[in-house]
Amino acid sequence: MTLVQMQPRPAHAHAHADLGHPTVDDAMEAAGLQACDDMTVEVALAVMAGARADHLLVCDENGLCTGLVTRAQLTTVRDGAAYTDRARLRDVLGDRGPFTSPMTTMAEADHAMRYRRLTALPVVDEQGGALGVLALSR
Numbered sequence: 001m002t003l004v005q006m007q008p009r010p011a012h013a014h015a016h017a018d019l020g021h022p023t024v025d026d027a028m029e030a031a032g033l034q035a036c037d038d039m040t041v042e043v044a045l046a047v048m049a050g051a052r053a054d055h056l057l058v059c060d061e062n063g064l065c066t067g068l069v070t071r072a073q074l075t076t077v078r079d080g081a082a083y084t085d086r087a088r089l090r091d092v093l094g095d096r097g098p099f100t101s102p103m104t105t106m107a108e109a110d111h112a113m114r115y116r117r118l119t120a121l122p123v124v125d126e127q128g129g130a131l132g133v134l135a136l137s138r
Contacts, residue, residue, distance in 0.1 A: 024109050025102035028123045028132035034059050037066055037090035044089055045074050055120045057130045058089045064128035067093040068120055099124045102131055109134055 034057040035044055048056055048071050055070045069092055077083060077092055099122050100109050113121055113136055123132040 022106040023102060024100050024104045024106060024123055024134050027106055028102065028134045031057055031130045031132050033057065034065075034130060035089060036061065037088065037093065039089050040085065041074050041078055041083070041087045041089065041092060042085060044069065045071065045078065048074075055133065055135075056089075057122055057133065058093060059130065060090075065099065065122050065124050065130040066090070067097060068122045068133065069093065070119065099128075100134060110136070 033047065033051055033053050033055075035047065037058050037060050039047075039058075044056055048054070053071070055068050057068055058066050060066050069089060074092065077087060098112070098116065098118070100112070102123050102125075109121065113119075113134070118136075120133050120135045122130055123134055125131055
């Protein structure tokens with residue numbers, strides 16, 4: 001069964017590892033839309049369109065975040081010659097990650113995202129649960 005859920009931002013104290021330096025926790029958005037990795041690409045695109053979302057957090061059957069997909073990424077997959085209607089989000093993601101911690105400094109996260117050419121990055125807790133998304137400013 002495919003799961004889509006909205007996650008509120010957890011209420012927690014802003015305890016910073018590097019006092020005085022903004023962290024990912026200060027800038028991340030609530031986790032928002034999450035889908036199980038067995039969801040098809042076509043259904044994920046429909047969910048994102050209906051929610052007017054540019055990205056979707058993907059979780060495994062245990063609820064652990066396995067990555068993030070963007071509407072542009074899924075559209076490219078759907079429009080590819082090798083696409084079938086059986087393509088699942090787990091097929092698109094490949095390896096797990098990348099992720100960041102809420103305690104990562106914004107300078108480190110910004111550098112990593114620009115280096116990897118990412119527009120959004122999942123923020124996860126120590127167990128791999130999704131806490132939110134860090135998106136680059138446009």
